[in-house]
Amino acid sequence: MEELGKRAMTGDIRAVSRLIRNIEDQVPNTHEAIKHIFPFTGRAHVVGITGAPGAGKSTLTDQLICSIRKQNKTVGVMAVDPSSPFTGGALLGDRIRMVRHSEDPGVFVRSLATRGAMGGLSKAVGDGIHVLDVMGKDVIIVETVGVGQQEVDIINHAHTVLVVLVPGMGDEVQAIKAGLMEVADIFIINKADREGARKLYKETLSMLDMGNFPSGWRPPIVMVESNLEPHSFAKSVDELWEKIEEHYQFLRDNDLLQERAQLKVQTEINDALRSAILEPILNRLIETGEFDKMVQRLMKKETDPYTLAAEVAEKFLVK
Amino acid sequence: MAKKIRILLAKPGLDGHDRGAKVLARCFRDAGFEVIYTGCHNTPEQIANAAIQEDVDVVGLSCLSGAHTYLYPEVVQQLRSRGADDITVIGGGIIPDRDFQPLYDAGIKAIFTPGATLDSIVDWINTNIAAKE
Numbered sequence: 001m002e003e004l005g006k007r008a009m010t011g012d013i014r015a016v017s018r019l020i021r022n023i024e025d026q027v028p029n030t031h032e033a034i035k036h037i038f039p040f041t042g043r044a045h046v047v048g049i050t051g052a053p054g055a056g057k058s059t060l061t062d063q064l065i066c067s068i069r070k071q072n073k074t075v076g077v078m079a080v081d082p083s084s085p086f087t088g089g090a091l092l093g094d095r096i097r098m099v100r101h102s103e104d105p106g107v108f109v110r111s112l113a114t115r116g117a118m119g120g121l122s123k124a125v126g127d128g129i130h131v132l133d134v135m136g137k138d139v140i141i142v143e144t145v146g147v148g149q150q151e152v153d154i155i156n157h158a159h160t161v162l163v164v165l166v167p168g169m170g171d172e173v174q175a176i177k178a179g180l181m182e183v184a185d186i187f188i189i190n191k192a193d194r195e196g197a198r199k200l201y202k203e204t205l206s207m208l209d210m211g212n213f214p215s216g217w218r219p220p221i222v223m224v225e226s227n228l229e230p231h232s233f234a235k236s237v238d239e240l241w242e243k244i245e246e247h248y249q250f251l252r253d254n255d256l257l258q259e260r261a262q263l264k265v266q267t268e269i270n271d272a273l274r275s276a277i278l279e280p281i282l283n284r285l286i287e288t289g290e291f292d293k294m295v296q297r298l299m300k301k302e303t304d305p306y307t308l309a310a311e312v313a314e315k316f317l318v319k
Numbered sequence: 320m321a322k323k324i325r326i327l328l329a330k331p332g333l334d335g336h337d338r339g340a341k342v343l344a345r346c347f348r349d350a351g352f353e354v355i356y357t358g359c360h361n362t363p364e365q366i367a368n369a370a371i372q373e374d375v376d377v378v379g380l381s382c383l384s385g386a387h388t389y390l391y392p393e394v395v396q397q398l399r400s401r402g403a404d405d406i407t408v409i410g411g412g413i414i415p416d417r418d419f420q421p422l423y424d425a426g427i428k429a430i431f432t433p434g435a436t437l438d439s440i441v442d443w444i445n446t447n448i449a450a451k452e
Contacts, residue, residue, distance in 0.1 A: 014403065017374035025322045088323070089348040095369065096358040102365035108372055111355050113323075 005033030009040065009134045013108065016135050020110055023131070024124040026275075034127055037134045042261065044076070044133040045248050046140045048158030050120060050180070053146025055164040056190040058097035059227055061143050063234060065101050067241035068139050074106040076132030079143040080122050083113040090114075094143060108137065119153025120144040126268055129157060149179040156267040159260050160247045162240075164188045165204065167196030181207065184219045185247050188240065192223040217250055281316050324352045324448055325375040329366045330359045331394065334384040339411070343379065343440070350441045363390060367397035370406055376448050380410040388418055392425035399426075407448060411435070 004022070007015035022030040047064075049057050058079065065075050079094035090113035101107040110132075112122040121144055122128075132140045144154050154161055163184035187204055189197055204221055211218075222240045227233040251257045285291040294308050328344050330337055337359055347354040355373050357366070370378050378398070380391055391410045398406050410422065411431040419430055428447070431440050 013371055014374075014401075017372050021325075021374040027322075083353075084348060084351075087349050087351045089351040090353045091344050091348045092353060092355045095355055095373075099357055099361060099365055099369070102357075102368045102372075103362070109369075110372055113353050115323075 001029040001032040002036045005036035005134075008033070008131055009037060011135050016108065016131055017110065019131050020112075020124060020128050023127045024112065024115065024122065034130065037130055041130045041133045044129075044137055044140045045160070046129055046142065046158045047244055048142045048144065048154035048161045049164065050144040050147050050152075050154050050161065050183075051164030051188075051190075052148070052166065052169060055146070055166045056224075056227075057143050057146070057164055058094040060162075060164065060188065060190065060224065060237065060240075061094075061141055062097045062101070063227070063237040064141065064241060064244075065098065065107055066234065067238045069101075069104065069106060070238075072106075073138035074136065075101075075108070076135070076137035076140045077107070077109040077143065078112055078125055078128050078132070078140070079109065080112045080114060080120070080125065080145050082145050083115050085116075088115070108132065108135070114145055117153075118151070120147045120151030121153045121157070123271065125157060126264070126271065147180060149177060152180060152183045153267075155183045156263045159251060159257065160185045160244050162186050162188055162244070164190050165200060166191050167194045167200045169200075185217065186240070186243050187219055187221040189221060189223045191226060193225045197223065215256060216254065217247065281312065285312070324377070324444065325355070325373060326352050326377045326379055326444070327355045327357065327366070327370045327373055327375040328379045328381070329357045329361045329369070330381050331361050331363055331366060331390040332382055332384055332386045333360065334382055334386075335359050336383045337381075339383070340381040343381070343411075343437070346437045346441065347444075350445075352444070363393040363397045366394050367401055367403070370398065371401055371403050375406060377444060378406055378408045380408065380412075382410070382412045385413070387412055387414055388421060391422055391427050395426035409443075411440075 004015050004019050008019050019033055049061055051057055061077060068075050077098065081090060081092045081094060083090045092111035092113060095109060095111055098109050101109065112124055114122050117123050125142060129140055142154060142158060144151065161183050163180060165187060189200055201221060201223065208218060220243055222236065222243055224236045224240065225232055251260065297303050298305065326347055328340055330340055344354050344356045355375065357369055366378065378394060380394060382390055387410060395408050398404060398408065407428050408426065409429040410427050414430055414432050422430060429443055
């Protein structure tokens with residue numbers, strides 16, 4: 001498995017994609033590969049792109065790849081779509097918008113299913129970023145599933161978060177709610193040729209006017225018009241890429257990159273503890289049939305979840 | 320976590336009739352597979368590169384234009400030239416009986432034509448494809 005990590009670091013596409021798959025499948029010993037590459041991570045600029053379903057995230061990502069490639073920088077993309085809660089299957093369709101980059105060796109695109117993760121990403125995104133980072137990609141774009149108001153895990157992984165808004169999604173109260181609207185480093189108003197775009201712009205602006213920005217970065221609002229006008233679409237996405245670079249430079253100039261990196265590290269240790277401590281215990285309970293017994297006891301109201309949890313903790317954790 | 324079978328579904332060449340591919344995408348999703356759908360007008364090079372980047376077990380090709388005898392073997396060749404001959408290629412569409420054997424000879428592992436049930440396609444995949452280690 002360490003070998004796979006070494007090959008991924010040389011830019012071997014098959015090794016990279018297999019490693020990401022092993023991370024997704026939680027193949028035993030995949031950690032060995034991550035251990036090997038971890039010291040070499042932290043070089044790439046990670047850009048998150050999030051927003052409602054159909055807001056235009058994939059189309060924007062496709063055009064952003066063009067803007068980035070014009071500067072001869074290489075790009076890795078991880079695009080997340082939902083898994084079915086019923087069958088576990090998934091239809092991953094983000095790649096349709098990015099097919100034209102499939103023959104460019106400077107671009108690597110990978111689709112991931114959420115596989116039950118609730119925060120708008122897949123559990124594999126954190127380590128996946130490490131893999132694309134060490135394979136040498138300059139910029140990594142992480143496209144979240146179409147989100148509602150609350151799925152903001154992307155802030156734990158990205159240096160620059162883009163929130164894509166479209167006209168017609170609600171009144172100005174939506175703009176001042178907590179959650180999604182708070183996490184943007186850059187707002188994009190997409191489909192800005194549509195009715196309601198000016199109103200949305202004003203509402204977003206007045207929301208920003210009410211805020212204070214302790215870091216000193218006030219999120220800009222970038223208007224992007226229909227991709228049916230290829231020239232003006234490309235131009236506004238070029239401008240968007242300039243803003244993204246400006247934000248990254250701002251983080252660097254103000255020693256704020258470390259803060260973002262710390263969020264990621266906290267998430268990683270949290271996840272690693274879960275997989276090292278909680279998951280083995282759960283697996284054990286399931287294997288021995290104790291889990292089923294606990295379910296039955298709860299169904300009969302013989303006990304409650306907290307008492308059960310305390311019993312399990314008593315049994316497995318050494319104080 | 321159980322391993323998932325991953326499938327790339329693509330329409331090579333100049334053919335925009337994607338109803339069948341979409342029905343299959345939905346059906347594979349419901350069968351518990353992870354389906355990457357790349358849409359219409361893909362080149363064999365794009366399909367091979369996408370299949371490798373996505374690390375799929377199977378590539379499913381749909382073509383109704385009559386160009387399957389060129390396009391399907393070309394996808395197999397492109398995969399081979401990238402050292403990815405472990406990825407299984409299957410195809411469907413309006414394919415005359417006489418084309419079956421040449422396609423099998425070129426490395427297409429299964430062919431499904433109009434009348435094939437969705438269940439028979441899912442069964443074939445479940446029987447012949449084990450998700451990779």
